[in-house]
Amino acid sequence: MGRLSVNLCGIELDNPIIPASGTFGYGYEFAELYDINVLGSFSCKGTTLQPRFGNKTPRIAEAPSGMLNSVGLQNPGVDAVISEELPKLAECFRKPMIANVSGFSIEEYAAVCEKLGKEPQVGWLEVNISCPNVHGGGMSFGTDPEMAAAVTKAVKAVTNKPVIMKLSPNVTDITAVARACEDAGADGLSLINTLMAMRIDLRTRKPLLANVTGGLSGPAVFPVALRMVWQVTHAVSIPVIGMGGISCAEDVLEMMMAGAAAVEIGAANLTDPFVCPKIIAELPAVMDRYGINELRDLK
Amino acid sequence: MGRLSVNLCGIELDNPIIPASGTFGYGYEFAELYDINVLGSFSCKGTTLQPRFGNKTPRIAEAPSGMLNSVGLQNPGVDAVISEELPKLAECFRKPMIANVSGFSIEEYAAVCEKLGKEPQVGWLEVNISCPNVHGGGMSFGTDPEMAAAVTKAVKAVTNKPVIMKLSPNVTDITAVARACEDAGADGLSLINTLMAMRIDLRTRKPLLANVTGGLSGPAVFPVALRMVWQVTHAVSIPVIGMGGISCAEDVLEMMMAGAAAVEIGAANLTDPFVCPKIIAELPAVMDRYGINELRDLK
Amino acid sequence: MMKQQIFTIIENKPLTGSMYRLRLGGNTSAITAPGQFVNIKLDGKFLRRPISVCDRSGSMLTLIYKTVGSGTEQLSRMKKGEQLDLLTGLGNGYNLTPSGDRPLLIGGGAGVPPLFGLADELLSKGCKVTAILGFNTAEEIFYADEFRMLGAETYITTVDGSAGIKGFVTDAMKDLDYTYFYTCGPEPMLKAVYRAAKTDGQFSFEKRMGCGFGACMGCSCRTISGSKRICKEGPVLEKGEILWED
């Protein structure tokens, strides 16, 4: 085990760096840029039962130290992911991946998790109950502790793989949802998803995003993410993946000092496609600067 | 009425620019820097029944495109405000001011509002039910619609001045709290207060703020503030003061396009003490660029 | 394949009131076809700014961009010698193979630049190139002479008739005879060209992008062959696959 290795729900990661869902596709396209086996793991594009085109465009807007997106879970559907995407990934990634799953009903979550849970490439299931960009679903599961618990139970019933529930920051008390997921059998949690936000086009005086609202990510949300990871890791005993605006090795350390077992890197991949290998390369020197021998010691 | 004039709960403002509570003291110190009568109005430091020193230091931390504060309602108490601060303000400010009020019980909110409501300098009462930096009070009133309504009713019962309830963004559904305040008789709403956040000192591995968490403000929160102002102005019919990261004339227009009747400028005052007069001076030219004749037209 | 590279500003000067020409020195090897674009990092801006490639030589890249907001305005203030972080070789450019011997190039406003590099390559391929460059007014015209100097038969249209043919690019298309067409410009113009065109052709589209290299699904569009990413499978699409969003 190296200085950077961490444990996520019983599986060892060479390092805690995990590209976040929706910023890394199904991995193989980034493999053209660098050997993605340097990563701890990665979380694939949010996958649903049926193929989805997602929301109308524009789906992207600029923000101070961040960006808004309202992609709306565009994906080819779980069957195409299994038949087309995962085989392509197998050619360039040897490690277990995190399968990110979304749904519009408890049954859909369970159906998708059951299918993906059977795939040997899948190490963990990350269940997104916090997408702010789809209506009649997504986030609503993540804002009500009982709904969150129900999704957790349904998913746990159909897979033996570790189940990580991805939580929404758009709530009054994230620890209530976190505890509900833990009590329902979740093996881990990941947070935060994006903060629901908006921009208006001064020329048209209309919302800039076709979906009106979108999710804010990037460095702007880092202090909010850090607070919520701190609150949650003090409220539950299962491992937490910290995410939200992480863009350098120092951010990784700060997030792990807040209690995160590993981290996901999201928006930063979009402005610097090489940010993850850069962070992995920089971590040892930055750890030395702050007298950190092994990342595990920060837990 | 000039191009910039707006109406806030029946009172005309020369312009919509209002320094936010906690960034402008009780006004008279900024009067040494410029004639504060150029402002639409300003909201004074949050005032409580008893004097408060506030939280331990450090109370301030840097963030990407923003800052964290955990001042914790430091103020001399309502009696000293009336006997010492307001007379000093009277010498340099001719317009009605917004009295910002905080409390730890419904009775305290009512008591402070009753005293300040009697002061002729006070044009509006801004009732802060959303301070994230004080325990056993502050924000808890702003996260529960029933509590928010109870505070509103109690305050309305003791004053004839317009009552503006200041809402917390740290909630699942800000429109529920907004509607509860409107139904309880609030004359207006102001939002957003700061987003609860945190930073950790990499050297000590401990929270950077003595209070552990603090409130995030500055441009980083602007897209979240804009979304909530949009949601609230579509859910209620009383006027809304928009705030959260506004730092230039363009931001003012964007916030008013989201439905705000006026705006408060907070963190920007701390990095540029002259930002409010600058924005007021720039507004006409920026309005011309976007074909806006009068700010009232944006409502 | 995409490369991340540092370029140095050789020239950054206005061609009209809002169009600027930016010449950059650096490694352009990642750029393989006209119609591709680069994505530029600007200090203080989170998202990069995508700009189509006008022309490139081994070590020099020419971009022509319009100042539309604070980002491009900031870019327009940058000086010779300053450095820029670019993602280069982005997107799927124009395919020259189906051009035939008399291709028609149709550009509108900020859509003109990528057609210049395309004209250059079509001419060296031995084609007889005709170009229609559409603008609103005479003041907005740029690169007309450059197209002519390349050897392209060049027609100008202006909406107000202050120069060239009065009207839209489609008014100039009417009487022309061509084997194939390539176009780039604002979407209303593209739709008009789509309706007016007598042959097959290729369209270059513009959309708000997150990453510019296919990761974020921010710029997806529907086509007859399914969803495509303007930044990855695009920005150039063939006439036959286009589905216009109403």
Place this chain on the structure above:
Amino acid sequence: MMKQQIFTIIENKPLTGSMYRLRLGGNTSAITAPGQFVNIKLDGKFLRRPISVCDRSGSMLTLIYKTVGSGTEQLSRMKKGEQLDLLTGLGNGYNLTPSGDRPLLIGGGAGVPPLFGLADELLSKGCKVTAILGFNTAEEIFYADEFRMLGAETYITTVDGSAGIKGFVTDAMKDLDYTYFYTCGPEPMLKAVYRAAKTDGQFSFEKRMGCGFGACMGCSCRTISGSKRICKEGPVLEKGEILWED
């Protein structure tokens, strides 16, 4: 009274591994006493960076700062000719009136700079000035010669004994005779000086600030005469009013 002003960098050079001297050209008229500070805007940083004034002439400002984080590191990379947006004349500086004829100045590390301007003014006032400058090691020493050249009797202390008196500033205070004292340095040193001092004196404090001019209440501290703002009523407090937070 506070002024917002643009200054131009005349010099920005390291004095030790982590201490830099920044000389700025501009209008220093807002600065009225040694011990006051300026608040510097840095590109990409939201909060300004407060730095105490070391010395000033009519048109030149000398600041000596320590690189402690990304902000001050960014400042240390700035070059001659670049401009900085400063809030100047901030805070309540040292009061020279009670100095008596033999004041003692006690500085520790990054707390040394403001005492230099103070020494200069006390000497021109006709005082016999003694200065104790404390550092951890010989490598960290700066401005010892400058204090001597001014005409101050200067003692150096180092914790490791690699130069001057081995130990802390308080070890050098013991045998000295003085009418009053002025000190600036890390809080543990200030507390030790508070205990060791035989006379009255003034302390300059450092605290994380939001605005630097009294608006945000970010840097409040308790004193026997009630709450004070380090950035406004401070940074200099008199010995008699200090209440140490445990």
